[in-house]
Amino acid sequence: MKKCICILFAYFFANSFLLAQNQFVVQGKKGVDKIHFQLINNLIVIPVSINGVELSFILDTGVSKPIIFNFLNSVDSLQIKNSETIFLRGLGEDKPVKALKSTNNIFKIGNAVNVNQDLYAIYNAKLNFAPRLGIPIHGIIGYDFFKDLIVEVHYGRQFIKVINPTDFNNNKCKKCDVLPLEFFNNKPYLNINVTLNGRDVPVKLLIDSGGSDSLWLFEDEMLNIQVVNNYFYDFLGHGLSGTIYGKRSKVESVSVGRFVFNNANVAFPDAKSINHVKHFKGRNGSLAGNILKRFNLIFDYHNKRVLFKKSRYYKDDFSYNKSGIELMHDGLRLVTQKHRSIRQARVITTNVDDSTPVINNQVDYKLVLKPAYSISELREKSPAYNAGLKVGDIILVINNKKVEEFTLQEIMQKFYGKAGELIKIKIDRNGTELKYQFYLESLLN
Known part of the structure; x- marks a missing residue:
């Protein structure tokens, strides 16, 4: 009995010691976990829990410390503490942005946990990726996650696998190219x-x-x-x-x-x-x-290498936007939708005992909230620009289908079609509905 207690104590102590460090550790006996992600506009969006709050982050190898922005506009929501003001600089011509550096945050990504993670919180309403991706995005995370674990990114099946380095089988990817x-x-x-x-x-x-x-x-x-x-x-x-x-x-x-x-x-x-x-x-x-x-990728920062293996996207064409339009999610709008209701009535004849039930299909209408998609960027002299579209126009119908039938990415994909394809659009411009059409144009030989 004493031996058993000692073993349990040693196991508990070892795991507590690991979690006490400033690093991610995959909890569980196998030291492995699988986390599904959304692939949106070629970006990996994963679920992340910070201090018990569930959020969505972009998995970004191009950043070092986690950055969180426009999450709930409240420090108290995430219980951010031990903060100090700093300034961050990234791509773009504007000035550095103000941020709060916070320590001792609890991060959880699947079963990978870090109980002492730094983060940078940015409170700038202009810095918001959600409108351009069409879903809530609360932040980005990179190096601090990759450095502690072996991270397999399966683009084809849209999941990542995280593995404690001591549990990784180096010989598992024989057909991979190692760089x-x-x-x-x-x-x-x-x-x-x-x-x-x-x-x-x-x-x-x-x-x-x-x-x-x-x-x-x-x-x-x-x-x-x-x-x-x-x-x-x-x-x-x-x-x-x-x-x-x-x-x-x-x-x-x-x-x-x-x-x-x-x-x-x-x-x-x-x-x-x-x-x-x-x-x-x-x-x-x-x-x-x-x-x-x-590719499906295996990032092994410990050994300074990355492993490449073909994914199902390997032979995809390299298309590009041939319309000149960039769209963004621009709030919500009220849309009238048909709602078919089934009502039962009885048709009474002259004989009171002779009545026939009749099913009456009646179409009702209801107002529902749907995403509004507006033009955020418009390339000069592009097909859409030459047709007369303007920044701020709200797209209502595209190719005879209402936009509420599509996600933002599905609409954008229509602009990546073959040169010569006809695009028909109905828009709302300051309360007036207008129709336009143009042909996709190839600008690269």
Whole structure:
């Protein structure tokens, strides 16, 4: 009996010691857990519990400390404590954003727990990814999660598997291509090759699962990293420090280990938007979600490596937005919907004992709240721009179907179709309904 008590005490002490450290540990005997995620616009959205509050985070290899924003507009909701004010700077041309650094927070992702996690809370209403993804997004998490665990990302089946390093089987992925990682400021970098303007160029790229594009390259004439003539200027995204614009183009090929992608999308962000991130002079850009999703990945930060294996997205086309429209979730609107009710009546004849039941289908109408999708960005001289659409227009109908039948991502996907496809749109502009149509246009040869 005493021996049993001692063993239990030792087990409890060992687990308590692990959880007391500033690191994630997968609880349970096997040291493994599977967590399902949503793949939205090539981004991984996972459930995260912070101090007992359930939230949704983007799993972003491009950040070090967890950042939380616009969650409940209340420090008390998450019981954020031990905070100090700091300023964070990211992509974009705006000024650094104000944040609170907080310590001793309890993070739980599946069965992976850290009882002493730092986080940065940003209270800036402009910094909100939810309208552009169509679902609530409360924050982003990266290095602090990856550094403590082996993280398998199964894009094809949309789940991640987290494993305590001591429980990981190194030989489990025999068909994987293993590539070494380099780290700078707690961010992972990968050396790959691109073929651009007829030249093979070795590049060092940040692995950025928090980016939805395929590839970003920083223009550098000395390194032959530049776009010559086959490009168009476009909105690229939003960063911590503002909106990012740049040139969109194609590269002849991208080689990630033994895997080669031809005619892949590439973007060249404006120099002013990336001044802050170019402090690491060896960095030439980012490898982002539209290429990463073509693999199932195993991140092994302990051994500074990442393992690649083809996913079901491997052969997907590299399409791009041929309309010029960017949409966002813009609150709610009242929509009239049909509601069919079944009512039973009795038809009475002259004989009181002879009555026939009759089923009467009656259509009622009801008002329901549905998401409103408005145009947030509109590329100049694009098909939608030339047709007469404007920023702020609320989309009501697309290709003869009401938008409430679709998610935000399903609507956006219609703008990535083949050149020449007809898009018909009905919009609400300041209370007036208008109809437009245009054809998708290819800008890259």
